[in-house]
Amino acid sequence: MDKKEIEARLKELRQEIDRVDRTILDCLKRRYSIVKEVGHLKRKLGVEVLDLNRERAVIKKILEENQGIFPENSLKAIFLEIVHTCRTAQELQKVAYLGPEATFSHMAALKFFGQAANFLPQESVLDVFEETESGRTKFGVVPVENSIEGTVSATLDAFSDYKLKVCGEVFIPVSHDLLNQTGRKEDIKKVISHPHALAQCRKWLRKNLPSVPVEEVSSTAFAARWAAVDPSVAAIASSLAARTYHLQAVATSIEDFHGNVTRFWVIGKESPGPTGKDKTSLFFSISDRPGALFEVLSSFAKRQINLSKIESRPAKNEPWHYFFFLDCDGHIKDQKVKECVEEISKICVRIEWLGSYPAGEEN
Numbered sequence: 116m117d118k119k120e121i122e123a124r125l126k127e128l129r130q131e132i133d134r135v136d137r138t139i140l141d142c143l144k145r146r147y148s149i150v151k152e153v154g155h156l157k158r159k160l161g162v163e164v165l166d167l168n169r170e171r172a173v174i175k176k177i178l179e180e181n182q183g184i185f186p187e188n189s190l191k192a193i194f195l196e197i198v199h200t201c202r203t204a205q206e207l208q209k210v211a212y213l214g215p216e217a218t219f220s221h222m223a224a225l226k227f228f229g230q231a232a233n234f235l236p237q238e239s240v241l242d243v244f245e246e247t248e249s250g251r252t253k254f255g256v257v258p259v260e261n262s263i264e265g266t267v268s269a270t271l272d273a274f275s276d277y278k279l280k281v282c283g284e285v286f287i288p289v290s291h292d293l294l295n296q297t298g299r300k301e302d303i304k305k306v307i308s309h310p311h312a313l314a315q316c317r318k319w320l321r322k323n324l325p326s327v328p329v330e331e332v333s334s335t336a337f338a339a340r341w342a343a344v345d346p347s348v349a350a351i352a353s354s355l356a357a358r359t360y361h362l363q364a365v366a367t368s369i370e371d372f373h374g375n376v377t378r379f380w381v382i383g384k385e386s387p388g389p390t391g392k393d394k395t396s397l398f399f400s401i402s403d404r405p406g407a408l409f410e411v412l413s414s415f416a417k418r419q420i421n422l423s424k425i426e427s428r429p430a431k432n433e434p435w436h437y438f439f440f441l442d443c444d445g446h447i448k449d450q451k452v453k454e455c456v457e458e459i460s461k462i463c464v465r466i467e468w469l470g471s472y473p474a475g476e477e478n
């Protein structure tokens with residue numbers, strides 16, 4: 116091919132790309148209006164408009180049909196965004212999260228709901244529960260545990276006061292950057308962040324900024340917002356916070372342990388139905404006698420139900436009494452989980468089903 120022929124072919128291919136793009140756009144518009152009609156019909160039937168299981172099935176089918184030809188992670192991201200955006204043709208979901216903007220909870224909310232939702236930042240975990248229970252938002256997103264720091268007790272404790280269910284799970288890798296207005300280390304007179312973030316970067320701070328004082332604040336994003344107005348302060352926060360508050364990175368990935376992940380729960384009024392890859396969360400209390408906890412646990416063991424977490428929390432109204440929080444594989448509607456919960460209900464003084472929900476993906 117000579118230069119002229121190559122240029123002609125290039126022009127032809129670009130025209131072909133333009134035609135394909137128009138077809139994609141037509142398909143997107145068509146999909147959007149079909150989903151809108153589906154929404155009307157679902158409302159007429161009186162069924163919940165949001166159907167996370169159906170969404171999962173849609174994405175799964177697309178990935179299967181692709182047979183690995185289009186890069187898989189990108190295809191998934193594209194279709195997640197398409198489905199999330201089409202949802203807005205039915206209703207714009209209101210979602211409360213632990214704010215301010217650009218917290219890891221915000222990242223988790225974006226991962227679960229996509230860009231097209233009405234995200235409402237809240238000042239505390241309790242406010243997220245409050246907004247969701249009052250119905251001012253349909254869902255809430257709260258941190259539940261971190262792979263290094265452990266449980267977020269405010270979240271677990273809130274379940275004893277609010278009648279909400281877990282309806283989803285999201286994992287967000289936590290990587291911290293040190294951010295200030297200039298990106299220069301010499302300008303830092305104080306480092307501020309959420310206590311968990313400070314703890315996760317303790318060694319780095321001791322080695323690199325040994326004489327600089329640190330101060331705890333309510334969130335990493337609050338720290339970033341502060342650094343954006345105070346040139347003497349550096350915040351430990353996410354790269355999303357850096358973009359949101361126009362900060363420069365003094366150093367990136369300063370966490371002492373890599374592979375740090377936070378697990379979030381999406382809370383709402385109802386848990387979704389079974390998908391085949393679910394988790395169930397329970398909280399219970401037992402009588403103070405030998406073997407009571409053993410009996411509960413053996414009920415899971417004899418049915419080969421895997422436990423992914425068990426944790427005790429003090430019962431606030433009675434000193435030296437405890438509640439247990441437990442996560443197991445399976446859905447409450449799966450026969451063996453159902454039987455197990457029925458059996459342990461006879462052993463427990465109190466038992467609450469916190470929800471059954473599709474297991475989140477850790478990558």
Ligand SMILES: O=C(O)C(=O)C[C@]1(C(=O)O)C=C[C@@H](O)C=C1
Binds near residue numbers: 150166169199
């Ligand atoms: O299939 C449905 O029930 C729809 O409403 C369509 C659709 C989609 O975009 O595929 C949109 C929202 C629901 O959460 C699930 C799926």
